[in-house]
Amino acid sequence: MMLDVYKGAEMALHEALKPHQNCANCPIHYRAICAQCEPDELRLLEEIKYYRSFEAGQTVIWAGDRMDFVASVVTGVATLTKTMEDGRTQMVGLMLPSDFVGRPGRDTTPYNVTAVTDLLMCCFRKKQFEAMMIRTPHIAHRLLAMTLDELDAAREWMLLLGRKTAREKIASLLAIIARRDADLAAPAHNKQRSFELPLTRAAMADYLGLTLETVSRQITALRQDGVIVLQGLRHVVVPDIDRLHGEAGTDEFTGMQV
């Protein structure tokens, strides 16, 4: 069974190689690590990049394992999680298209990286990427900016984990996904939003520091109160995005990124 999954991934990989061979067509170029590269720099990156794809549920890498590549999420969703010995799990990163995974200058990851949907990543060997970073300051600068954004997002998330109620947590998560989705898709400038939830209830619970039962109950409550409308289990319609923000407890999204 493990083999089947692997074979599936390999096949997907070969298919994936075609559409994105060229960085010029890349759907995430404008906000990824390569966003500020000059054409000649981009050509260099293009030479050393390679694609990997993963099926929903597959683990990309385990905490503590050697990680000899860095990568951008091209399509799909990955999570970073930390686990305690007794199994308690906390998600510490939700990586959406254009987000950067991995750390130059370190050999092992401190997180589990998991594909929660089918996932396509644009990878670079760490060694080569590090060399690249020294030669091309645009990449180093972009990585710094992205890391600072992620730090801000992590701190917003800390406020959520430490001080928000279960209902506020759910509303905040929905607001974050709605916003990231809107950023990538056509920017609808009315108050209604709608999107696909990329996470299971259990994954949401790991994100929010809750149990999956509480997640389920609070989603039901938000639905019954008319804050959201569910079409099936995963498709969410938000009739009034401002109302959702109100429920999230942070009107102003100071620095919120991921």
Add this chain to the structure above:
Amino acid sequence: MMLDVYKGAEMALHEALKPHQNCANCPIHYRAICAQCEPDELRLLEEIKYYRSFEAGQTVIWAGDRMDFVASVVTGVATLTKTMEDGRTQMVGLMLPSDFVGRPGRDTTPYNVTAVTDLLMCCFRKKQFEAMMIRTPHIAHRLLAMTLDELDAAREWMLLLGRKTAREKIASLLAIIARRDADLAAPAHNKQRSFELPLTRAAMADYLGLTLETVSRQITALRQDGVIVLQGLRHVVVPDIDRLHGEAGTDEFTGMQV
């Protein structure tokens, strides 16, 4: 009263200027933003730096305010906090000597920065620092490394906030402070540690996402169980650091930094 505080700070400033005039004698040089600078780069930094000091309890800057400098903590402790409209607050950064405050490329802070002890900071005008960063890659590289470390620390903290019990939270905080203290002071390589708590019970509560009553009770419990010995309210002796780590729920301190 506000004026007295201000005057006190100004006086402390003038005194402070003397001992650290020279970067060569700086107690934090080896792990601060300037750690990798060449002598000539350091000379440039030395020309544009200036010191500011704050008394315990003073606010360095409010969330949302314009922040036209960046700074290293030289001595003392500062906190970054986020506050919700109804007053709930969460600490999102505990800045100890050598830590870097502020973000190049952004005009306002999303956090309150507060001095919790008397505080001395080594500051640079943001404009000048940004120019410096472009010219001297050592600074940009060091800032990237420090930011990545902080991101790892923030994620460890997220696990704490989302999944640890009150007792584990307290033990984790004590372990972090013990470790940072040991790094800066003489590295005692036996199992005993002792240090001064730089935070009030209320500040610890803000760090840990608890109430101050719970903090107080759990500290009492750890004392009664012999995990720690208190000498006065603030001086903590840890007879067996491994036992403390056990109580913290994370034997291995993967990537823990701040």
Add this chain to the structure above:
DNA sequence: CAGCCACGTTGATCTGGATCAAGGTTGTGG
């Protein structure tokens, strides 16, 4: 199409930490 499995909902009960409410301790300035 039957049966299974992963995912989700709902109900009943329990409990860790919050909340409300007194006191105690320490340090500081008059």
Add this chain to the structure above:
DNA sequence: CCACAACCTTGATCCAGATCAACGTGGCTG
């Protein structure tokens, strides 16, 4: 040396969310 303020502790009670348990439901496989 007293008075006051800032911290800290302890006790009683409450409740949001965890835990334990049962029951949908939809999609895939044989």
